Amino acid sequence: MQQRVEGRRALQHRHVPCVRVDDLARGVDGDRGDRAVKRDDLVAPREPLPLFNVAGVKVGISICEDAWSPAGPILAEAAGGAELIVNLNASPYYAQRLVERETMLATRAADASVPILYANLVGGQDELVFDGASLVFDEQGMLIARAKQFVTDLLVVDIDVVRENYLAFAKALPDTRVFYAVKANPAPEILKLLAELGSSFDVASVSETEAVLAAGATPDRISYGNTIKKELDIVRAYELGVDLFAVDSIEEVEKIARAAPAARVIARPR
Secondary structure (H helix, E strand, O other), rough: OOOEOOOOOOOOOOOOOOOOOOHOOOOOOOOOOOOOEEEHOOOOOOOOOOEEEEOOEEEEEEHHHHOOOOOOHHHHHHHOOOOOOEEEEOOOHHHHHHHHHHHHHHHHHHHHHOOOOEOOOOOEEEEEEEEOEEEEEOOHHHHHHHHOOOOOOOOOOOHHHHHHHHHHHHHHOOOOOOOHHHHHHHOHHHHHHHHHHHOEEEEEHHHHHHHHHHHOOOOOHHEEEEOOOOHHHHHHHHHHHOOOEOOHHHHHHHHHHOOOOOOEEEEEOO
């Protein structure tokens, strides 16, 4: 669904004098023709950067390299009341680039205490490859969603919808325990929210078990729902405190009996 943008106005142009970048790097002052230009003249806009009202949310826009500056527009927009920053990019790919982006954006979001949506181009242009992999970070600098890399992707992120759906489901079935299937979306922000709401969790691996525990859930709220498990994984999950495992065959029951002798099982008939 498209959201209507209200209160739109033109972005300010930053009137920067014509100064050679290599001159500035060497510490040499430039010249615009009518007056000498010093590096100190390259300052932020005099007026606050504009924000856009998108469905009641104040959104700040930044472009590509703006995000790499610790004292750049993102900080100014957050100080001006932005509730979300959208950073538009055509960032080319190279080895370890994704790690660099994630580290930088996590720092920028935490420093400004504002969520950041990093939207990156995907495709190719001559010798450049744009890998997509758009990212969403919360105001604490935690990665909460990542789009696919090297392909066009649509990523929808709405934490409030998760909250509303869980509460509605729990209210409709008051005498049951709600188990969230972690494989549906293992984003740390979602796991943390559901753990705080009291949800239980259905996991399919040791890594998912560790992620749920890291989000604040206790082992008694975890069910190991994968019915085809390595015995070593059963041992590890049991060591982490998980004592509820799903089975659909006698062979799985025997594995549980060996690896987690005091555990409980849930039978899933075929």
